[in-house]
Amino acid sequence: MRISELSRRSGVPNATIKYYLREGLLPPGRATAATQAEYDETHLRRLRLIRALTGARGLSVASAKHVLDAMTEHRTDLHQLLGIAFGIRPPAGVTPDAAEGGAPAGANPEAAALVDAMGWSVSEHNPARQAVDETLRTLRSLGIAYDWEALLPYAELAQRTARHDLEQLETVTDPMEKAERAVLLTFLLEPALMALRRLAQENESAARHGGGEHTST
């Protein structure tokens, strides 16, 4: 299939596909001539994946590339994929220190304590550690007394969530498909999970204070 058909089938404008190709998010098609290339279903699939990550999940193009790269690279090693590719969070979040040397041991003491308390086996380099420590620091700078122990109940819940995630992955056998599903379940589910939390919060709030009232504004 040529670029126009790819565009028609995916709903992504022609020029945008070219842009993704330039940025390396989408692998180039098989060149059949100097000004002609052939794309296949994998390209279509990848394209849809890109739109899901950048659109629904709101990842930046660079972050999406990072994830996608990790997905295709470590497709045989789910463990690594899960650990490595997931240091994205918001487009901003540039932690000034540790920009080069990686995370020195003890750089994220609270996350380390939490991981330890949970008995988790997690790489020292997992960027999620930083995210935890950063959040805690921010919360405290705003005058909220919050430390890693306050996160323990959440960690417990996170563990069950993860257990459920991994169980769903077990059903898939093909490594490539498995890697893709891991990315999908981890990333695309995040907005839904947060949405569920908000729904549950409103419900809890309703149960505790006001009754079933809801303003129509």
Place this chain on the structure above:
Amino acid sequence: MRISELSRRSGVPNATIKYYLREGLLPPGRATAATQAEYDETHLRRLRLIRALTGARGLSVASAKHVLDAMTEHRTDLHQLLGIAFGIRPPAGVTPDAAEGGAPAGANPEAAALVDAMGWSVSEHNPARQAVDETLRTLRSLGIAYDWEALLPYAELAQRTARHDLEQLETVTDPMEKAERAVLLTFLLEPALMALRRLAQENESAARHGGGEHTST
């Protein structure tokens, strides 16, 4: 305090504070003269809050304003605050339909079914419903068989999380402080919660497949 002191104490550049004032994120100070205004501790606090939402959490300035506005408006009605202000997610996520009329009943059938199944009492207008349905649609468009029932276990976990959230809020009595803490706990905790999930995922993955190995890259 004048603008320069506000800048010094918050670490936010002078020009940026002016920008926030222009955008309405920061309420104007009490004008003492044509070219002079007085700011107080609430401005400093607000400023820190803005930076936390836009920086750590990655909200756009417009989204942060939305949240902050809701926070100060509905400071007496936590229930509404929780329900209304939280339809932000990523900067992108522009759902083409329902741009004006709000969510018509039955617009998000899956979220509705889920809410119903959980026995939750949640406003029809809570944008989190849309987020749920949107995610489900995206997932399915990518060939993953996923419906609201698959989300039930997550909803259960979300409920416990929310329960824990609300319990923490109970300890605060002052309505204004309570509203602020609600925003903080809901929004700023999100990256941490997702980070916990990833840590737990890596741990689970390690437990199931590879042992305690971690590549040092």
Place this chain on the structure above:
DNA sequence: CTAATCTGGATAGCGTCACTATCCAACTAT
């Protein structure tokens, strides 16, 4: 009182990001 400094408000500019539009030579279908 004058002069140097600071202030708030308005306006314009900047760098990044995610596209989008235009060109053009090479290719294909007729």
Place this chain on the structure above:
DNA sequence: ATAGTTGGATAGTGACGCTATCCAGATTAG
């Protein structure tokens, strides 16, 4: 042959989040 399409390169666009410059009015030091 010729009209239309393609891939690739380059440049432009609009939104966003600041940042820099101006300027009249205000404050403060002497």
